[in-house]
Amino acid sequence: MSAPSAGSDRESSSGATTSNSDLSPSLAHALDRGELSLPVLPRVAGEVIALCNDAAVDARELARLIERDAALAGNILRVANSPAYRGAVEVAALQQALSRLGLTSVRDIALSITLRELSQPLVTYSGMVERCWEASMGCALWSREIARLKRKNVEDAYLCGLLHNVGTTVILHWLVKQGVTLDDEAVASLTADHEEAAGALLARQWNLPAIVHASLVSASEGEAPQGEPIDAARVAFVKQTQALARVLMGFKQPDLDGLASEPEVVALNLYPDDLAELLQVEPKIREQVEAMSGL
Numbered sequence: 001m002s003a004p005s006a007g008s009d010r011e012s013s014s015g016a017t018t019s020n021s022d023l024s025p026s027l028a029h030a031l032d033r034g035e036l037s038l039p040v041l042p043r044v045a046g047e048v049i050a051l052c053n054d055a056a057v058d059a060r061e062l063a064r065l066i067e068r069d070a071a072l073a074g075n076i077l078r079v080a081n082s083p084a085y086r087g088a089v090e091v092a093a094l095q096q097a098l099s100r101l102g103l104t105s106v107r108d109i110a111l112s113i114t115l116r117e118l119s120q121p122l123v124t125y126s127g128m129v130e131r132c133w134e135a136s137m138g139c140a141l142w143s144r145e146i147a148r149l150k151r152k153n154v155e156d157a158y159l160c161g162l163l164h165n166v167g168t169t170v171i172l173h174w175l176v177k178q179g180v181t182l183d184d185e186a187v188a189s190l191t192a193d194h195e196e197a198a199g200a201l202l203a204r205q206w207n208l209p210a211i212v213h214a215s216l217v218s219a220s221e222g223e224a225p226q227g228e229p230i231d232a233a234r235v236a237f238v239k240q241t242q243a244l245a246r247v248l249m250g251f252k253q254p255d256l257d258g259l260a261s262e263p264e265v266v267a268l269n270l271y272p273d274d275l276a277e278l279l280q281v282e283p284k285i286r287e288q289v290e291a292m293s294g295l
Contacts, residue, residue, distance in 0.1 A: 023182075024193055027174060031197045039173055041206045044069040045114040052107030062106070063095045075113045076106065082291035084284065108158055112137065112292050115162070115169070122172050124181050130293075132168050135249070137292050139164055141285045142245035143238065149274055152237055160215040160238040161245060163208070167191065167199030167216070174198075215239060240267050248278070 030036040047065055051057050066073045073094055080097035081090050085105075091097045098106055115136065119129045143161035147154045168191050175182060175190075182190070196217060203213040214230045215238045244264035259265055259275050270278075 038205050039118040045110050048110045049107050052103045084287040084291040125172050136162050137289045138249045139245040142248050143241040145281050146241040156211050157241050164242050167195035170198035
């Protein structure tokens with residue numbers, strides 16, 4: 001039997017039939033009024049992310065904070081001992097793991113773990129969640145490498161890449177709460193229309209950096225939510241890195257000849273030597289995606 005079309009009826013968990021055409025206006029109304037029930041950023045994860053942004057943070061203080069969340073602590077230890085990050089010896093103590101990873105990596109891992117955990121209740125859409133997660137991690141890691149190569153802000157690139165499709169997760173949470181199951185085609189239709197607004201709403205609620213919000217909203221590249229000026233060139237760059245990251249993820253066996261003519265490569269003014277350097281980190285990025293996907 002063929003899959004229903006995006007506009008066909010769906011059955012809710014309560015047994016009532018819901019038309020997909022009715023969902024888009026309902027979702028748009030909730031987004032416009034800011035009434036969508038959004039995933040909550042766990043308190044400890046939020047404090048860890050904020051603390052890691054403080055250059056004067058004490059490693060012992062950070063370890064004590066993370067130890068308050070056993071799941072987060074365990075996952076950070078697991079990632080620190082994964083092939084992507086493992087040193088000569090395995091670490092058993094959290095403070096050792098923090099020293100190995102460094103503050104920036106701890107913050108990135110904490111946010112990545114948080115996003116991963118927020119996707120766990122979405123069992124109805126597990127296949128789409130996995131694809132979305134791998135896309136977010138791959139985009140974040142490739143974007144960071146591109147930014148490093150271009151000597152730009154790697155933190156901007158990683159965070160914006162990681163969160164570039166967070167609106168999809170928000171919409172999936174909304175569908176689950178509505179008790180409605182849609183096929184991939186119907187979900188794609190909803191996300192095409194509303195992912196940007198859903199992602200921007202979450203960025204505001206989580207008080208994420210202004211650059212993240214600006215990178216999510218195509219219509220306001222030069223302005224943050226509160227009207228704070230944002231360098232349009234800075235926003236344009238992170239969007240360009242995301243575009244190239246998606247290209248790199250699409251190449252099963254990346255090659256110089258195939259990449260050199262891509263518009264994203266031209267836009268970023270990358271030369272053959274630059275591409276060769278990028279392709280050398282592909283195995284490491286694959287290991288890092290696998291390390292985070294196993295959470």
